[in-house]
Amino acid sequence: MxxxxxxxxxxxxxxxxxxxxxxxxxxxxxxxxxxxxxxxxxxxxxxxxxxxxxxxxxxxxxxxxxxxxxxxxxxxxxxxxxxxxxxxxxxxxxxxxxxxxxxxxxxxxxxxxxxxxxxxxxxxxxxxxxxxxxxxxxxxxxHPCQALADYQTVLEQKGKLQGLKIAYIGDGNNMVHSLMMGAAKLGMHMAVASPEGYDPDPEVVKNSRENAALTGGSLLLTRDTREAIENADVVYTDVWASMGFESEQSAREIAFKNYQVNEEITSYAKKDYLFMHCLPAHRGEEVSEGVIDGPNSIIFDQAExxxxxxxxxxxxxxx
Missing domain, CATH: 3.40.50.1370 (Aspartate/ornithine carbamoyltransferase)
Structure with missing residues (x-):
């Protein structure tokens, strides 16, 4: 420029x-x-x-x-x-x-x-x-400020954004909405795996896909965590019950039991994948300790x- x-x-x-x-x-x-x-x-x-x-x-x-x-x-x-x-x-x-x-x-x-x-x-x-x-x-x-910080972090780590794949595993909440729109605007490929009943908002999905079509990006929604995470450059998750949804914790633990980000599922991502989480995190719930505290994790770079x-x-x- x-x-x-x-x-x-x-x-x-x-x-x-x-x-x-x-x-x-x-x-x-x-x-x-x-x-x-x-x-x-x-x-x-x-x-x-x-x-x-x-x-x-x-x-x-x-x-x-x-x-x-x-x-x-x-x-x-x-x-x-x-x-x-x-x-x-x-x-x-x-x-x-x-x-x-x-x-x-x-x-x-x-x-x-x-x-x-x-x-x-x-x-x-x-x-x-x-x-x-x-x-x-x-x-x-x-949560646009968090998404902006997240893409700054990826840009610093990878040197580019366009063409990268980001996989999000978990609740279709405010965080994934901003990540989807950011990915679409920046020409990235995003895959979201959520259990039935916890999908992202259809209007946000529609807007994201329309924007992705203009930048060469794409958006995939799936129930299959492996499909979402395969070949991903970035793997992202969030808590299962966000602030305001604490009363649903027990029901969400059942619904999300197969949506934990752990060593097994991240083996399908690229070897140099980046693990991200907007924090606070519940270790042993949405993410294993081995992943969030492992060498691919950049959660505190995000926070900074x-x-x-x-x-x-x-x-x-x-x-």
Whole structure:
């Protein structure tokens, strides 16, 4: 990408929301990935980069988190700004104030809003009411910041993304939705193996396949874990019962008993496959200890890159 194209891309991202990868072109996603890698190099070398000096990010947490809170708070500090933590008990939302009024009011105080919540509709309504950028820190439908960090990690490890195969084994949840859309936008081949009744959302599948057709990627849905994982460059899984679904734990343990990522099933992936998990993980449940703690695992590289990928998003949207 030429210097002029980079400048044009940077200008086009200022002030936008980051609600999902579906809203971004392949070129914009790649720009954010390259920016994340550049910001990581700057941070590792001690080179100051503070485009958000004097700016404040409001962080609304209706769902608790370790990685999301720490990475956004530290990232905002490193970019020269300030992050303000707001739990659901700190806001009038829990007492009946509308999303619109909250968004309008917070936009008068803040330069950006990050929200981690349950219903995806909440994020959409917040963005419609806000006059500052809104960043989706996680909803029940998508987790775009994690997916961006994941593809940054794969790019660093493999040197490319287009043409690689990523296999996801497990629940068709918010994580796989964002991974599918990212893979489609980046020209990757993705295979998803889920038990009956736990498939990804049909609308997300449709949108992902439409985007994959434009980039040379593909999307396979199957019940067969071996079919999904065969020749995979990347193997990914997540917990069987995500936050909010704890009451289904026993039923899900039965449904997913043949969907554990372990040494036997990963033997069908490429020898140099990368194992990924968005964390927190339940060893011995969705993944064996031998895989998650083995030589192919890059789970903590992923966790670190939440910091750098989110810094790229904040710098691009808020500077």
């Amino acid at each position: 030429s210097e002029i194209a980079i400048q044009d891309m940077a200008a086009s991202l200022k002030g936008r929301d980051f609600l999902g990868l579906v809203d971004y072109t392949p070129e914009e996603i790649r720009y954010l990935l390259d920016l994340a890698i550049d910001l990581k190099k700057k941070q590792k070398s001690g080179q100051p980069f503070q485009p958000l000096k004097g700016k404040t990010l409001g962080m609304i947490f209706e769902k608790s988190s370790t990685r999301t809170r720490v990475s956004f708070e530290v990232g905002m500090y490193q970019l020269g700004g300030h992050a303000l933590f707001l739990s659901k008990n700190d806001l009038q939302l829990g007492r009946g104030e509308t999303i619109w009024d909250t968004a309008q009011t917070m936009s008068r105080y803040l330069d950006g809003i990050m929200i981690r919540t349950y219903a995806h509709r909440t994020v959409i309504d917040l963005a419609r009411g806000a006059t500052v950028p809104v960043i989706n820190g996680l909803t029940d439908r998508s 890159n939440r910091l750098h990928a989110q810094k790229a998003v904040m710098a691009a949207l808020m500077s």
